[in-house]
Amino acid sequence: MPSNDKQGAEHINLVAVIGPTAVGKTTLALALAQKFGGEIVGADSRQIYRYMDVGTAKPTAGERARVPHHIIDIVDPDETLTLGQYQQLAIDAIADIAGRGRLPILVGGTGLYVRTVVEGWTIPRVPPDHALRGALAREAESYGPTRLHQQLQSVDPAAAQKVDPRNVRRVIRYLEVYHATGEPISSRQSKEPPPYQTLQLGLTLRRERLYEHIDARVDAMLRDGLLDEVRGLLARGYDETLPALSGFGYRQLIAYLRGSLSFQQAVHETKKETRRFVRRQYAWFPLDDPNILWLEADEHAFEKAAEALVQFIQQRTS
Structure with a gap:
């Protein structure tokens, strides 16, 4: 049909x-x-x-x-x-x-x-406010990302619940929209x-079953060449601080390549952070x-x- x-x-x-x-x-x-x-x-x-x-x-x-x-x-x-x-x-x-x-x-x-x-x-058409972004980024660097997330929590609890406090770029964007419009981004829904x-x-x-799937997927990714993929991205000249490379799996393996985590620690942290991510996903999909x-x-x-x-x-x- x-x-x-x-x-x-x-x-x-x-x-x-x-x-x-x-x-x-x-x-x-x-x-x-x-x-x-x-x-x-x-x-x-x-x-x-x-x-x-x-x-x-x-x-x-x-x-x-x-x-x-x-x-x-x-x-x-x-x-x-x-x-x-x-x-x-x-x-x-x-x-x-x-x-x-x-x-x-x-x-x-x-x-x-x-x-x-x-x-x-x-979607609010809010142009970037580079001065505000810079100030918020410096605040996060000085006091940690939780500080900005607490600010978001005070003005937009619904959005704060669904965003990882460590995703500083997205938290800053939500705060930027609020400062520009006076409205939380979570309320910007079409009539x-x-x-x-x-x-x-x-x-x-x-x-429990889902966590087993996550662990198996991470192990499969490593067998399928995830570490080589990370090496390739760095070899292409992509900065490890880019938002694209801050996601779970990439960030931990970069830390391993830089010597700040053992391979076992990187794998463990990847699995643990993926589980945290699942909890945030269910906030979007109750x-x-x-x-x-x-x-x-x-x-x-x-x-x-x-x-x-x-x-x-x-x-x-x-």
Whole structure:
């Protein structure tokens, strides 16, 4: 059955496959795309970077050959992509896919990316305030990143709950938006819904099982050449302080290469930080969210997801 029969934007069907890292989103999304004639729109803030394949669990070349992917490998590690730019790229990709009669499938664990598309956020067009950024960066350097996160907590508790205090760049941006607009970024949501209806499929696992998956994934990444990937990024001249290289896995292995961590410590810290990241992801995707159909990530997940998608499309076309 055609999922989007080249209708207008108001009739676009969108599927979002969401959930924590290492839960199996890519596998499910690929299977759904192949069954329903879909294409994947990335919603992962790390997979946008070129040369960072292993450590971001990017879809393989074979997977991308089987199913078209969008918004992956679009900037270099020393370039930036604003939230507004991401949102526009995603909206354009979704419209293009649906316009060709295909099914757009939004896939990723970056809650900010997913929400800005699914909920149609109004992104504040706030130009960078370099003086404020510099002052806040110096404050973080002098007193630690927790100081800035506490400031964010006082003006925007919802955003503070969902951002890692060590992600100084994003905390500064949220504070910058607040200082410029007088409104917390978490309140900047559109009054109008986006021009499509969304079936949100959430994958989850019991926490112990998920942590086992995380440990296994980190071990697999190391076998697949993550350390060589990190060496390659440094050899290309990318500064280790870049936000792209501050993510879990990359930062710890850079510390190992610089001699400040043993290899075993780097692996342990990577696994530990990935677990922390999962807890923040669930803040974006609460298990009690009535808009998300949560599925246990087991051998029945695809069958249940496919059944839900058939019902969703039938309801939309009836």
